[in-house]
Amino acid sequence: MDYKSIKKFTMKILNSLKTLTTGNKKLPQTASGLALATHPQSGTDAASHIEIGAGSNAHSSVGSAAKPARMETRGLTVMYGKATGVHNISIPIHTRKVTALIGPSGCGKTTFLRALNRMHDLTRIARVTGEVLLDGKNIYDSDINPVLIRRRIGMVFQKPTPFPTMSIFDNVVAGLKLVGIRNRSILNEACEKALRQAALFDEVKDRLGDAAVSLSGGQQQRLSIARALAVEPEVLLMDEPTSSLDPQATNRIEELIHSLKKEVTIVIITHNMQQAARVSDYTAFFYMGKLVEMGKTKSLFTNPRQKKTEEYITGRFG
Amino acid sequence: MMRLQSQVKSTSILYRWLGDRIFTVVVVLLGASIILITAGMAWVLFDEGGLALREFGFFGFLSGTTWDPAVQLQFGAWPFLFGTLVTSGLALLISIFPAIAVGIFSAEYAPKWLSSLIDNLVQLIAAVPSVVIGIWGIFVLAPWMRETVYMPIYLWAETSAPGLIPILGHPIGYGMTTATIVLSLMIVPYTAALSKDAIESVPKEQREASRALGATRWEVIRMAVLPYARSGILAGTVLSLGRAIGETMAVAMLIGNKNTLPFSIFGAGATMPSVIVNEFREAVESLHLSSLMAIGFVLFIIALIVNLLAAWIIRKYSISGGKVV
Structure with missing residues (x-):
């Protein structure tokens, strides 16, 4: 028994455990619980599409580009102890569109965003009620990993x-x-693809072995995006991704968001009205933990239905 | 504003100037005194040990294997250097993983009340006087080890593998193994506390970034927490090694105190601190006393090296603000 075979064996056991715990018996067994399926619509560079197997059976063996996840929230409420983070939010997250969340600081945008991929699980005092539906399945169900x-x-x-x-x-x-x-070779390919998607590949292709922290702030943020993209998520949540960047780097990230939405559903928080107007298709305005209104970005910015929204986007408060 | 101005006590320029000067002088004097005290200690140890160091030479003294204060008046520190390095090194090896595990458990897994309970217990263990631990070792651990571990192995070796007997040594209960086990217990709190601090100081963003990639709890620790905390953990380990090297009382009570090589696994041995504490009262010969002082000087240098090593590790591997410094 050498190290490798022991590792292989352990992985096998872990994988069967994983399948058991997620209740997904249909998942084809490969080295990692991943389904490696040939992508039906892929171009020349992505011969194999890596698809993360997950608990939902509506979405089991088709690539994300072929049948993207539908996502919406129903009555989503997050409480921090007795304080309410967001209250009763029901909105659709439009597939392969960019949804911007705007609102003044402390209005619950981040709280809402973090509820969408269960990041609140890590905060002991946060409690989430309501539903986040991904392909019709509530991600807060007890059988979901x-x-x-x-x-x-x-x-x-x-x-x-x-x-x-x-x-x-x-x-x-x-x-x-x-x-x-x-x-x-799979890793190399995936790395190049993700870095290209994040518009970073040309800048770092000759120094992939360098420390990640040797990059500039804007490059580091694009690296973080590439890292998130490498696992080929169906939805990408971005929490003020450009707030610590200079205008030029911001510009690059915005271009990147624009090109990414062909493949990925994006939800982005921004404090910058112009940015919301530039990058998003839909905009949701949050105020004091509640959703004030949501609509197509163009109509929300040119013709807001609520007075509060108008006051906020014209800069009268916030 | 005007009213506030009128409340300000008028202080003379002289008072302000003088106050500043006096404060500066006091602070500089007190700050410098710590340097002077340390340098003075090193000088006294070197000076007092000079007789022995001149007689045998610095490296001759370190590598000399005979320590005979009675007949030959021959002093070599190697048995004690060897005993110190072996017991401390092994104690570190035994304690490091359990201690880091305690740190990880307390920082990452335990609920708040349990975590603070663990922290308090760890501090309590660190605060127990080593002579008390020594007493516990003498009356509890050493007899227990003798009956349940040393004797059965010794009896087995006597019949089946007599070649091992000299390596195993006499199972009197007090010896290298017992001392090593007690040492490892004594340094667990230091490694655990320092590891926990290092783990807790890992930024939340790093954990969340790995969580968002779909890392499980253990994977977050492996991927984000431990790499980030490595300098703190390593430095804590090295500082614990320093504690183990300098530990005197408990070791002197449990190691059996044998001044001549070879040492054996179960049998008696000695360390540098233990030989100093055992012999300085009866050291009448000036060369003997000087040799003990020289051992103190060597210990001082080892402590210095250990501390510099810890500082170097922190400088070399620490991460601040997302940058590898």
Whole structure:
């Protein structure tokens, strides 16, 4: 018994356990609980499409581009102890569109966003009620494994969060390594694809082995986006992704969002009205933990139905 | 504003100037005194140990294997250096993983009340005087080890593998193994507390970033927490090694105090602190006393090296603000 065979054996056991706990018996067994299926509509560069198997059976073996996840919230409420974070939010998250969440600080945008991929599970005092439906299935159901949900719904944070001890390459493929992909050529391919999607590849292609923290702030943020994209999520949540960046880097990220929405559903929080108007298709305005209104970005900005919305977007408060 | 101005006590320029000067002088003097005291300690140890160091040479003293204060008046520190390195090194090896596990459990898994309970107990263990731990070792651990571990192995070796007997040594209960086990218990609190601090100081963003990639709890620790905390954990480990090297009382009570090589696994041995505490009262020969002082000087240098090593590790591997410094 050498190290590798022991590892293989352990992975096998872990995988069967994983399948048991997620209740997904249909998942084809590969080295990692991942289904490697040929992509029906893929272009030339992506010969194999990596699809994260998850608990939902509506979405089991078809690639995300072929049948993207539908997402909506119903009566979503998050409480921090006795304080209400957001109250009774019911909105659709339009597939392969960009939905912007706007509102003054403390209005519950971030609280809402973090409820969409169960990040509140990590905060002991937060309690989530209501539903977040992904393909008709509530992600808060007891038979859902939050780890698998987070693989389908990725997240990018306000500050760049490269893992400081890892190289650029290792950062990008960190999520893939988590699900057990060790094949170097698959990793290389996925790394290049994600970096290209994040418009970072040309800048770092000759120094993938360098420390991730050697990059500039804007590059680090694009690296964080590439890392989130590498696991091929169906939905990408972005919490003020440009707030710590200069205008030029902001511009690049906005272009990136624009090109990404062809493949991924995006929900973005922004404090910048112009940015919301530029990048999003739909906008939801939050105020004091409640949804004031949501609509097509164009109509919300040109013809808001609520007075509060008008006051906010014209800069009278917030 | 005007009213506030009138409330300000008028202070003379002289008072302000003088106050500033006096404060500066006091602070500088007190700050400098710690340097002077440390340097003075090193000098006294070196000076007092000078007789022995001149007689045998610094490296001759370190590598000398004979310590005979009675007949030959020959002093070599190697048995004690060896005993110190082996017991401390092994104690570190035994304690490091359990201690880091305690740190991880307390910082990541335990609910708040349990975590603070653990922290308090860890501090309590660290606060128990080593002579008390020594007493416990003498009356509880050593007899228990002798009856349940040393004797059965010794009896087995006597019949089936007599070649092992010299390596195993006499199972009197007091010896290298007992001392190592007690040492490892004594340094667990230090490694655990320092590891926990290091783990807790890992930014929330790092944990969330790995969570958002679909990492499980253990994967978050492996991917984000431990790499980020590695410098703190390593430095804590090295500082614990320093504690183990300097630990005197409990070791002196349990190691059996044998001044001549070879040491054996179960049998008696000695360390540098233990030989100092055991012999300085009866050291009448000036060369003997000087040799003990020289051992103190060597200990001082080892402590210095250990601390510098810890500082270097923190500098080399620490991460601040997302950057590897």
